[in-house]
Amino acid sequence: MSIHTIPAPTFEEAAAFVLPFDKFQGKTLAQAHAEDPAYVRWLAKQMVPRDELGHRIKAMAIAYLAGLNQPKKRNGKPQAKANGNGHTPVQKPVSKPSPAPDAEKKTHPRIYTQITRSAILHIEDALAIGKVRLFMISYQRGQGAKATAAHYLDVEDARVLAFDLAVRGALPARFTDYKGSATGLNGQPLSRVFKLEDRGEGQRAPIVFQVSQGPGDVVGEGAIKPAGKPTVEIAMLLTRWQARRLGHALQSYLQAWQTKQVAGCK
Structure with a gap:
C-alpha cells in the first residue's frame, strides 16, 4: 500500500x-491526548512523516482530533445544548489560551530519527552533560512498542562516528561502547552497551x-560491565544511504553546537 493512499481511520480506530x-x-492516542493534548496536535499538524508508519500515525492523530470536534448526535442529527429557557443559544467563537512556552519542550531535544519496519532510533541532545543520547524502540505494527533501550555516547566518540558515516559512508572497524549506572536498575547496577558495525559489501x-x-x-572506580545476558537488545539495519x-x-548538529559554544566564550 502506498503511504499516500492510507484509508482514513474512524474516530474509534x-x-x-x-x-x-x-x-x-x-x-x-486517546491516553496520550488526555495527558498532553499539544503532543497529539503536533502529530496531526506539524510532524513530517518519513515512511508509511509516520503517515499512519499522522492520519490517526488527524482523525482523532476531527472526531473530538464533532458535536454529539441525537437521532442521527447534531444537537447543540439548550439554555434554561429551552432556546438554543448562538455559540460565539472562544479563543483558546496559548500553551505555556515550556509546555512542549522535551527533556532531550531530537537531533534525528530513523524508522525501520521493526525499530525506531532517536538520536537526542544530551550535550549539557557531554553526551549524545541514543534511544531505541522495538515495535510490532498494530501492537505498539515491545521494548526500549537507551545509551549515552560521549560527544568525542559521536563526532568520529558521524564523520565516518557522513563522509566515508563506512566504518573502518567495529565500535563498542560500554556505559552504565550504579543504581539504574531498581537500585542495582545497570549495564548499557552500544555497538556500531559495518558488515561489509554485498549486504543491502x-x-x-x-x-x-x-x-x-x-x-x-565506578565503571560498569555487563553481568550475564542483557534483558533488552534492540538492533537496526541501515543501508549506506540511510x-x-x-x-x-x-555531524551538522554537533558542528553548530560547537560553533555556539565557541561564540559564547568570546
Whole structure:
C-alpha cells in the first residue's frame, strides 16, 4: 500500500491506536491526548512523516482530533445544548489560551530519527552533560512498542562516528561502547552497551546499530560491565544511504553546537 493512499481511520480506530514510539510509546492516542493534548496536535499538524508508519500515525492523530470536534448526535442529527429557557443559544467563537512556552519542550531535544519496519532510533541532545543520547524502540505494527533501550555516547566518540558515516559512508572497524549506572536498575547496577558495525559489501543494509542493557557489575572506580545476558537488545539495519543521512544530520548538529559554544566564550 502506498503511504499516500492510507484509508482514513474512524474516530474509534484512532482513539484505540497504540503509539509505537516517543514519550507515549505503548499508550493509545486517546491516553496520550488526555495527558498532553499539544503532543497529539503536533502529530496531526506539524510532524513530517518519513515512511508509511509516520503517515499512519499522522492520519490517526488527524482523525482523532476531527472526531473530538464533532458535536454529539441525537437521532442521527447534531444537537447543540439548550439554555434554561429551552432556546438554543448562538455559540460565539472562544479563543483558546496559548500553551505555556515550556509546555512542549522535551527533556532531550531530537537531533534525528530513523524508522525501520521493526525499530525506531532517536538520536537526542544530551550535550549539557557531554553526551549524545541514543534511544531505541522495538515495535510490532498494530501492537505498539515491545521494548526500549537507551545509551549515552560521549560527544568525542559521536563526532568520529558521524564523520565516518557522513563522509566515508563506512566504518573502518567495529565500535563498542560500554556505559552504565550504579543504581539504574531498581537500585542495582545497570549495564548499557552500544555497538556500531559495518558488515561489509554485498549486504543491502550493512550498517548495524545495536543498543542493549541489563544487569551490570561495578568495577574499578565506578565503571560498569555487563553481568550475564542483557534483558533488552534492540538492533537496526541501515543501508549506506540511510547511514550517510544520519551521519550528516548528527555531524551538522554537533558542528553548530560547537560553533555556539565557541561564540559564547568570546
